[in-house]
Amino acid sequence: MTRLDTRDPGFAAGFAALLDTARETTARVDAAVAGIIGEIRAEGDAALLRLTARFDGWQPAGAAALRVTPEEIEAALAGIAPELLAALDLAATRIEQFHRAQMPRDLELPDPAGLTLGLRWTPLDAVGLYVPGGKAAYPSSVLMNALPARVAGVGRIAMAVPAPGGQLNPLVLAAARRAGVAEVYRIGGAQAVAALAWGTATIAPVDRIVGPGNAYVAEAKRQVFGRVGIDSIAGPSEVVVIADASNDPRHVAVDLLAQAEHDEAAQAILITDSAGFADAVAAAVAAELESLPRAAIAGESWRRHGAIILVRDWEEAFGLASRLAPEHLQLMLPEPRAAMARVRHAGAAFLGRYCPEAIGDYVAGPNHVLPTGRTARFASGLSVFDFLKRTTWVEASPAGLAAIGPAAVALAEAEGLQAHGRSVALRLG
Amino acid sequence: MTRLDTRDPGFAAGFAALLDTARETTARVDAAVAGIIGEIRAEGDAALLRLTARFDGWQPAGAAALRVTPEEIEAALAGIAPELLAALDLAATRIEQFHRAQMPRDLELPDPAGLTLGLRWTPLDAVGLYVPGGKAAYPSSVLMNALPARVAGVGRIAMAVPAPGGQLNPLVLAAARRAGVAEVYRIGGAQAVAALAWGTATIAPVDRIVGPGNAYVAEAKRQVFGRVGIDSIAGPSEVVVIADASNDPRHVAVDLLAQAEHDEAAQAILITDSAGFADAVAAAVAAELESLPRAAIAGESWRRHGAIILVRDWEEAFGLASRLAPEHLQLMLPEPRAAMARVRHAGAAFLGRYCPEAIGDYVAGPNHVLPTGRTARFASGLSVFDFLKRTTWVEASPAGLAAIGPAAVALAEAEGLQAHGRSVALRLG
Known part of the structure; x- marks a missing residue:
């Protein structure tokens, strides 16, 4: 963990190093991915079956076996605790409401010169949703990616989720069902992205592919871009917490660790005006790590990328936060709305002492797919706008x-x- | 020129070939561009001066000489015909009005559960605008790229325009001034993109780079993406004209050629229900080519990529147009609005017999930077949304x-x- 103080002469250099640290070392998989895409384009389903057997460790009986049946989805649902299904439903309802409120309106502008100008929003025809399988299978991510597409009016959503050893996560299937995704394929990796982009005999091509994935999936999305649209390639997660000394240090410590537990490359930063509070949070982080199941990951993230920055005043804090342009911003200050108005760039903001970022990951309503790595300077979180496109028109x-x-x-x-x-x-x- | 008829048994194959034709063979310049970006990152202004001398054929006196002075802009304006300045001003005023009407509103949603959810739109801090120099210097493109950024509220717009042999196009400078762009550099190519993305001692870095360019510029934008945002890489221009036999064949012919004259790789397609009208348009195209200054380019585009498609009825035409998802769509039919409602994908539509696409290129108001190569299935033209980003927020x-x-x-x-x-x-x- 880095400690910086804006009063120190070395602050500018230390802060610049924090801004410039590349937290990701993506393996170069360009050639392997190009080969996989080429196989899918040339052979379609046959290649998809062969690659699924090779990479996912199970042998599909045929192309039809790649599609998850309604019966399998029902069976998965039957095994899930009712309170978990209720939580999923609450999350879905709130996500739908927030995204519905985003829907833009068409324009029709009569013009004194005697023309009419217009702008029409229409949904994409078909969207592919990639969902990681195995241990990183997150049902919340299914809701966050699929529901904005549904709200936007996308007619067809095809979901690809790898089934390592043939197994799928029941809660992922439950989330797909709640989100209205009826077309689910147990495929993954670059081969799934290629199949969605180019189509095979059993999988019709889509117009845009969204959703997180490993280095192969990310590279495959890059390579099919142009043929289809893609979402941005997300980097490691990050949070900036701006907190005064009136907060409970333990709350702040756990908020920082909630970010850190995602990934060793995640980054959690506290900005405060109190050296004593900074010490208390640092101590609370150490204490919480004692009992946290994912302490190895969270501890490594905190040691390598965590930071506490001591500022002279809040304006300084807001300026630093704007430069960091974080994915997540928590404002644990007496007047958080006024504070938010002073931070120019952030993917999502969480206002007040009772607003931990984790509620945004699941149930608040705004999307949890957000710009990382300072890209909030120019990019935005996932929204209905990702599933709509505009046609402008002129009538003369x-x-x-x-x-x-x-x-x-x-x-x-x-x-x-x-x-x-x-x-x-x-x-x- | 390809002639297709939906009644022919070979139609599906012929139309599929039309959809799949790659009209662009971009040279691979990855390594050269990576080298140039590396030089700019390592040496800043010194590399920029050296590369400008090498590629643009003039030796800047120093880094300060890269910036165009207000006096030079005034001098350029003095030499332009007043009616041309008036045309530029009419275009700018109409583009501003249309883009101002696009500006979205913030959301603030109180929630029965006791939370408040919100969505804030804010402009980017700084945008780089690339403008090609030399023969392809288009003042209209300066307006179309810069004005949406200005309307969105972007604080700083830095324009890069190469000055082959030291010379700049006066009308490009006039357009920059009309668009409120005060920061203009006579730099170009991958070195200009690198300087805007990474900054040098004299050029502060920007957050997003937009504007057309050659293969080096396009590849440089690809390589700096992530560090900064970029716009989409435009392919060759295209139009689909759907016209009945009541139209003047010469009007349609010239509309097709207006698209074809951009580039040998451009594509112009007529869809009609009348074989006689199709013949008349084909004849009119041949006749117009006799007197067109850019006949060599337009003729080559028409021969290689042009098409006339004969349909049984208009529904068939709308379905084919949706599959083509053209950059530009002209609907020269009695009820063009009803027709537009039936075409699902197009970058921009032009309605009626008195609405040639060329008015959209210059003065109508909607943007002329549009999705090409069937990407209108998922992408949209340039707009204020390219210069805004969203921060969602939750207050609990x-x-x-x-x-x-x-x-x-x-x-x-x-x-x-x-x-x-x-x-x-x-x-x-």
Whole structure:
């Protein structure tokens, strides 16, 4: 864990190092992935069956066996505790509500010159949702990726989830059912991404692929981009907590560790104006690590990437937070809304002393798929906008064209595009 | 030019070939670009000066000479015909109005459970705008890229435009001034993209880079992506015109050629229900090519990539247009709005017989930076949304947390993330 103090002469260099630390060393898998994509494009289902047997350790009986049946989903549901299904349902309902409120409206703008301008939002036809299998199978991630697509009106959502040894996580299937995903394939890796992008005899191609995955999945998404849309490739998770000394140090410590337990490469940063509070939080982190099941991961993240920054005043804190542009920002201050107004960049903000980031991971309603690695300077979390696209339109009458056409002709000729000019001039009569 | 008829048995194969034709063969410049980016990162301005001398054929006196002065911009303006400046101003005013109408509103949603959820839109701090130099210098493109950023509230727009032999296009400078871009550098190529992304002593880094460019510029944008945001890499331009026999064949022919004159790789497609009209348009294309200054380019595009598709009825036409998902769609039919409602994917639509696509390139108001190569299935044209990002937020009271916190704890524990659960449970008291 790094301790910095804005009063120290070495602060600028220390903070710059914190900003520049690359927390990820992704293995180069370009060639392997290109090979897998090539096999799927050339052989379709046959390659998909062969690669599934090789990488997931089970032999599908045939292409039809790749699809999870409604009976299997029902059977999975039967084994889940009712309170867990209720929690999933509460989460889904709140996520739906928040994303429904985001839906944009079409524009139709009549124009004094006699034209009408418009903007139409329409959903994508088909979306592929990648869901990691095995130990990192997160039902919350199924809800967060599938529900915005459903709310946006996407007609078809095809989900790919690898089944290591043939096994699927029942709660992932329950989340898919709650999110209205009826088309689930037990496939994974680069081969699943390739099958969704290019299609096979049994899997129709989609228009966009979203969802987290390992290095192979991320590289496959990069390589199919252009053929289909993709979401951004998420880096390790991160939080910045800005807290004054009135907070319970243990609350802050656990909030930091909740981020750190994701991954050794995760980053948790506390910014405070009290050296005493900083010490108390550091001590509480150490104490909590004693009893945390994922202490090995969380401890490693905290030691390697954790930081406590001592500031002279809150304006300084807000400036540093803007430069960090964190995925998650907790504002544990007396006036958190005023504080938020001063931080220019963050993926998601959590306001007040009773708002741990973890409620945003599951049940608050906003999306938990968020920009990492300082990309909140220019990027946003997943939303209905990821599943909608715009068509702008212009409707012109002869009078409307007469009003603005001559300017178009002048500009087209200045740019040396005479057919452009002629297409307008011909109609000016 | 390809002629297809939906009644022919070979239609499906012919149309599939049309969909799959790769119209672009981009040279592989990955290694060269990686080298240039490395030089800029290591040496900053010194490398920028050296590479500008090498690639643009002029020797800047020093780093300060890279920036275009206000006096140079004024001098450029003085030499431009007043009617051209007026056309530029009409275009800018209309583009501003249309993009201002797109601006989204923040959300604040009080919640029966006692939480408040919100979504805040904020502009990017700084944007880099790449503008090609030399013969392909398009002032309209400066307006289309810069004005949405200005309307979105971006504080700083830095423009890079190469000056081959030291020369800049006066109309490009006039467009920059009209768009409120005060920071203009005479730099280009991958070195300009690298300088904008990483910064040098004289050029502060930006958060996102937009604008068209050659293969080096496109590859440089790909390589700096992640460090900064980028816009999509545009492919060759394209239009689908759906027209009945009531149209003037010459109008349609010139509209097709206006697209074709951009580039040999451009694509212009007519869909009609009348074989006679199809013949008349084909003849008119041949006749127009006789007198078109860019006939060599437009003719080559039409021969290689042009197509006329004969359909049985308009529903068939709308279905084919949806599959083509064209950058530009002209609907020259009696009820163009009803027709537009039936085409699911298009970057921009132009409605009626008096609405040539060229007015959209310059003065209509919607953006002319649009998705190409069938990506309108999932992507949209440039807009204020490219220069804004969202921060979602949650504000929770103790009662609010008590209402939804237990569900978060249940889900966190099911996912094996105990610190997540503990961060909520601790506050439930």
